[in-house]
Amino acid sequence: xxxxxxxxxxxxxxxxxxxxxxxxxxxxxxxxxxxxxxxxxxxxxxxxxxxxxxxxxxxxxxxxxxxxxxxxxxxxxxxxxxxxxxxxxxxxxxxxxxxxxxxxxxxxxxxxxxxxxxxxxxxxxxxxxxxxxxxxxxxxxxxxxxxxxxxxxxxxxxxxxxxxxxxxxxxxxxxxxxxxxxxxxxxxxxxxxxxxxxxxxxxxxxxxxxxxxxxxxxxxxxxxxxxxxxxxxxxxxxxxxxxxxxxxxxxxxxxxxxxxxxxxxxxxxxxxxxxxxxxxxxxxxxxxxxxxxxxxxxxxxxxxxxxxxxxxxxxxxxxxxxxxxxxxxxxxxxxxxxxxxxxxxxxxxxxxxxxxxxxxxxxxxxxxxxxxxxxxxxxxxxxxxxxxxxxxxx
Numbered sequence: 001x002x003x004x005x006x007x008x009x010x011x012x013x014x015x016x017x018x019x020x021x022x023x024x025x026x027x028x029x030x031x032x033x034x035x036x037x038x039x040x041x042x043x044x045x046x047x048x049x050x051x052x053x054x055x056x057x058x059x060x061x062x063x064x065x066x067x068x069x070x071x072x073x074x075x076x077x078x079x080x081x082x083x084x085x086x087x088x089x090x091x092x093x094x095x096x097x098x099x100x101x102x103x104x105x106x107x108x109x110x111x112x113x114x115x116x117x118x119x120x121x122x123x124x125x126x127x128x129x130x131x132x133x134x135x136x137x138x139x140x141x142x143x144x145x146x147x148x149x150x151x152x153x154x155x156x157x158x159x160x161x162x163x164x165x166x167x168x169x170x171x172x173x174x175x176x177x178x179x180x181x182x183x184x185x186x187x188x189x190x191x192x193x194x195x196x197x198x199x200x201x202x203x204x205x206x207x208x209x210x211x212x213x214x215x216x217x218x219x220x221x222x223x224x225x226x227x228x229x230x231x232x233x234x235x236x237x238x239x240x241x242x243x244x245x246x247x248x249x250x251x252x253x254x255x256x257x258x259x260x261x262x263x264x265x266x267x268x269x270x271x272x273x274x275x276x277x278x279x280x281x282x283x284x285x286x287x288x289x290x291x292x293x294x295x296x297x298x299x300x301x302x303x304x305x306x307x308x309x310x311x312x313x314x315x316x317x318x319x320x321x322x323x324x325x326x327x328x329x330x331x332x333x334x335x336x337x338x339x340x341x342x343x344x345x346x347x348x349x350x351x352x353x354x355x356x357x358x359x360x361x362x363x364x365x366x367x368x369x370x371x372x373x374x375x376x377x378x379x380x381x382x383x384x385x386x387x388x389x390x391x392x393x394x
Contacts (some may be wrong), residue, residue: 002180002247009137009172012144012179013079013105013165014039019187020151021049022103023074026065028056030084031117032169033107037079051077059084063091063102070100071209073199075151077102081169082109085123089130095162096131097225098210101154102162104132105147108270109169110357118358119169121269122322125331131225133163133232134299138273140177142296143167145249148182151191152239158231168271170358182247190246229300236297253302255294256309258284262291264373265310265347267336268319269295272354272361279366290370295332303339310340313347314377317369321355329353329386348382354389365390 007015014036017025025044027037037053044053054065059080066076080088085106095102106124110116124134133153137143143165150163167173182190198207213221237252244250255273258280259265266276273294283290293309295302310316318337320330328334333351340346352369355361369389376382 002182005179005181006176007140007179008035008174008176009140009143009167010035010107010174011039012140013147013167014043015181016144016147016187017077018043018049019182019184020075020148020191022051022077024052024054024065024069024076026054026056026062026069026076026078028059028062028080028084030059030081032109032173033079033081033084033105035173036105036107059087060091063088063095066102067091067095067098067100070095070102071098071199072201073196075194076100077104079105079107081107082111082117082123085127086111089127092127092130092132092162094210097221099160099225099228100162101151101160103147103150103154104162104164106164106166107169107173108166116357117169119171120321120356120358121166122356124164124166125322127164128299128331131161131229132299133161133229133236133297135163135165135297136269136295137165137167137172138271138294140172140175141179141249143172144179144181145243145247145251148187148190149239149243149251151194153232153235155194155196156232156235159228159235161225161228161232166270171271180247186246190243233300233302236300251296253295253297253305254309255296257292257294259291259293259309261289262312263289263314263377264316264370265291265293265313266317266319266366266369267293267295267306267310267332268321269298269332270321272319272321275361275363276366279363279370282363283367283370288370288374298332301335301339303335306336306339307343310347311343315348315350315373316340317373318349318351319369320351320353323353323356327386333386348376350376350382350385350387352387352389359390361390
């Protein structure tokens, strides 16, 4: 039976960690994720979990701790943000290439510089090709639900990849919302026992983890890793469906909102979906055929599914909460444009970069995006496909 409570996103994720009771946590604080290891440390001190809590000197070391623990056969967890994730950079690749099902709670925060502690997606998006599965939350409920689903995805046969569960710094991490929590026994049963097939402490089958990948073997390892990411797609759907059977809250790759007959659509990630949903409702009340696609799973990227969802639209705005400095838009825009390329009559796509460093995204900003899409749909002229919105004009 579900329990109702009021928690911040950080509290919700720490509570999910408590219910899972991982073997090892590598912990180092950084705003705005600091509360997660702080709350979890209290669970450790109170004897509510059996986790070995390792306080280290840097985020690089916290991921090193997780890699060692996971290679040894344990469940490992950590949390970080922004420059903390950047300090883990080389080890993100190590964890993924070693096929270690570590789970990381990423509380998204802008990367320096200039130094900024507010939300955008430059940290996790910078790590998008490190080999980690990436799942994003709109609100506190989703942050909790996503974390409960993380280990069954990461540990699945044919996957064995680390998972990054992302939520927007300060927007969901510190804001308090009503939330439904599963019972401890339900989570334990859902996540299950971890029984890895191969690990360092298995005396019957000695092995090396992370050896030098000489040329005759390196590419085969990378191809296997790529296949594992492809395999993760079905596992994510299966776990999301099973979670829905337990809670009534099912999850897929994305949420479609008012898209069935939409001519204009906005695609985005994270907490901005609430703003976009309110805007869609306002414009629908005016008789405008608009809709939203809120992407939940960014890695593996559900290209075919996105193309199917948007194929009936005339124009689509893809919203990137980070810059790629490619001179051509953001990472989400590039991925979505590629996904739509093979459609017989693809919608016209405009990539907007917005919300950097915590800049507000208002309903009126969203309405402006739809106004610009409507103009494109009517006259057929896209104009600049790479735009910024919300910044002060000089």
